[in-house]
Amino acid sequence: MKKLKIKTGDTVRIIAGDHKGTEGKVMRVNLEKNKAIVEGANMVSKHEKPSAKNPQGGIVKKEALIDISNLSLIDVKSGDNTRVGYEVKDGKKVRVSKKSKEVI
Numbered sequence: 825m826k827k828l829k830i831k832t833g834d835t836v837r838i839i840a841g842d843h844k845g846t847e848g849k850v851m852r853v854n855l856e857k858n859k860a861i862v863e864g865a866n867m868v869s870k871h872e873k874p875s876a877k878n879p880q881g882g883i884v885k886k887e888a889l890i891d892i893s894n895l896s897l898i899d900v901k902s903g904d905n906t907r908v909g910y911e912v913k914d915g916k917k918v919r920v921s922k923k924s925k926e927v928i
Contacts, residue, residue, distance in 0.1 A: 829908040830895055838865055840894040859889035866890050899923050
């Protein structure tokens, strides 16, 4: 299985598509499809039938999947887009920001 550089909980910016420039937190990552769900971005309308959980039913707005290639990690220090690298520190492999050289 392919390893992704973006993980759940990271703050990312959408760099391509209809929602370009939107920032949010990664809620879930789907490794099989190479996609992620970003909080508050790529909202779609979904029609739901009435159920025990939602007795009213109706149209519900929810986040849809976005391809990982359209996401860029935001550097904590500068607040700008950054690429991700890896280094070995204290015997552990850690993710490092290419811009600020700090551990993510």
